[in-house]
Amino acid sequence: MKEECPLCGAESELHFVPYKIPFFGEIMITTAVCSSCGYHTTDVMVLTEKKRTRSEMVISSTDDLNAIVIRSPFGTIEIPELYVSVEPKRGDAFISTVEGVLNRVEGVVKMLARDVEGTAKKRAETVLEQIARIKAGKASMTLIIDDPTGNSAVIPNKLFFSKDSFTKGI
Numbered sequence: 001m002k003e004e005c006p007l008c009g010a011e012s013e014l015h016f017v018p019y020k021i022p023f024f025g026e027i028m029i030t031t032a033v034c035s036s037c038g039y040h041t042t043d044v045m046v047l048t049e050k051k052r053t054r055s056e057m058v059i060s061s062t063d064d065l066n067a068i069v070i071r072s073p074f075g076t077i078e079i080p081e082l083y084v085s086v087e088p089k090r091g092d093a094f095i096s097t098v099e100g101v102l103n104r105v106e107g108v109v110k111m112l113a114r115d116v117e118g119t120a121k122k123r124a125e126t127v128l129e130q131i132a133r134i135k136a137g138k139a140s141m142t143l144i145i146d147d148p149t150g151n152s153a154v155i156p157n158k159l160f161f162s163k164d165s166f167t168k169g170i
């Protein structure tokens with residue numbers, strides 16, 4: 001399917017990838033890639049009607065870091081142990097792993113740590129140390145995704161990639 005690129009106006013290619021995830025329902029992942037300017041955007045939509053969801057998972061081993069995080073443009077990600085809250089942003093849906101989310105957070109905190117002084121710098125450094133310990137499986141954290149549209153979730157890797165999940169290949 002073709003759609004007009006919001007950046008340059010050229011015709012861009014749209015891909016629809018349906019998944020069926022046990023206990024979660026059917027979701028549709030839409031990716032639009034513009035071949036002229038490189039712009040790309042991802043959207044996640046749950047096909048089954050959903051109410052507000054609050055999905056959470058305790059991450060306490062390196063294996064848990066591979067859990068799949070699905071975030072719709074309306075999902076807020078919270079990691080209370082790291083004082084982190086990632087607010088939703090229009091058009092910023094993604095599918096990643098817990099480790100991928102941690103890497104994003106680490107990048108932002110590293111940038112902040114460069115620009116601040118004193119106690120704020122200390123706190124940023126403490127958070128970075130905590131992230132390193134979580135990545136090494138030596139500390140735990142809770143990943144919470146709250147979504148008023150019910151289109152976000154954190155799902156254990158084994159469940160996401162179980163045989164029945166794919167109704168169609170990518």
Ligand SMILES: [Zn+2]
Nearest residue numbers: 005008034037
């Ligand atoms: Zn374009």
